Amino acid sequence: NPGKKKSFCILLSQLPFFLKNCPLLRDDQQPEYIYFCFFACDALLHDQVVPEGGPPARVIVHVDLDCFYAQVEMISNPELKGKPLGVQQKYLVVTCNYEARKLGVKKLMNVRDAKEKCPQLVLVNGEDLTRYREMSYKVTELLEEFSPVVERLGFDENFVDLTEMVEKRLQQLQSDELSALTVSGHVYNNQYINLHDILHIRLLVGSQIATEMREAMYNQLGLTGCAGVASNKLLAKLVSGVFKPNQQTVLLPESSQVLIQSLNHVKEMPGIGYKTAKRLEALGISSVHDLQTFSSKILEKELGISVAQRIQKLSFGEDNSPVTPSGPPQSFSEEDSFKKCSSEVEVKNKIEELLASLLNRVCQDGRKPHTIRLIIRRYSSENHCSRESRQCPIPSHIIQKLGTGNCDVITPMVDILMKLFRNMVNVKMPFHLTLLSVCLCNLKALNTSKKGTIDYYLTPSLSTTSRSGKRSFKMKDSHMED
């Protein structure tokens, strides 16, 4: 490949090192190595295997709870354990336990189809996410005790960067303990472990921490889940699903090409969604190998340089995106979907309900939202998923009342939402909505946003009586930093 001449030189110079450390090359094995080396070439050309220089290899764990909503329901009501259980939202079974899966129930299955497949199926309503959300944050907090760098993905998945923790454990290890180091859980591809390879050693320690995490989740919260340990988020996530309920798998670097080649379609790659998969299909790209070998220049022209470079790296199993600590949520929202909503009175009633729940949540959080948004979905045969929204700042006199009596703020906030609504929908014309959602975002800690600015000293309500009163109240039960 003329364009890659320089990279190829690097490959050749590093090949002896690579082969010497290759666990598959034992004396009693010889003929199949050419096949293995082709995988190695791909990886080296794309700078994945960098023994010297560059950032240190990371150890990442992806933790994925088994059928999370169903588990929470079985904890709430232990009589449900052992029975086929589905969690219902509107007319969908959004998830179900493994008893139900054995009997043919799938995620996001129509309730009618599910009942037909499995007449004994027990259904519980899961439209109120409160208990799921609370349990979800308990899991994240538990993982944060191991290492503070925890990134949430949805309610039931977390990434943790274990690199530092692994380094600390290795420093405290005695040399005789090192030779007795073992993996915890499965090794992907049943790969041979080389205890002379520092990357293997670090991932093994990662697998032991993953087991401790899963044990803590079970002992303290009663939850089971899977874990995947690898050198980046993409690979950790892909490998966590290999052995499925309540098991874990570690990926050693030499098997990363096998793992990504095991995907049947680019759509299965996290980061390549519905739209990008469609555009790739139009270019004739359907397999991971298609994407690996497709012209970078053409891909950049078709998808833009940012998306093109990112997904082509993903196709080689490369993902340098950091584990970004999620911290507290950036937004609170509540939504409701329905067959039809076509009058202003109905809209107002739905909005009041959504807002009441939101104000309770925001009150518990302690921070204050400075922006409010209304989202709608209009009825239409095509483009069912498209939504429209309008947002505006929340007036400061409302923000100040937020923590206390929600009754005072609900009326003015509904008024604001109705103005946003009439800005989107011409109420003099017939309309047909299928979803309403209210979102509170732009969250700030207490009302100190202007502290230290000119505005702070020029706003009487902030710099004098109101502020000190608010402070003393807030100090009692808030979790805010000082």
Add this chain to the structure above:
DNA sequence: TGGGGTTAT
């Protein structure tokens, strides 16, 4: 397809 979330443009 539900009821949520995030970041990038």
Add this chain to the structure above:
DNA sequence: ATAACCC
């Protein structure tokens, strides 16, 4: 404000 992504 929308569009993409994730669960």
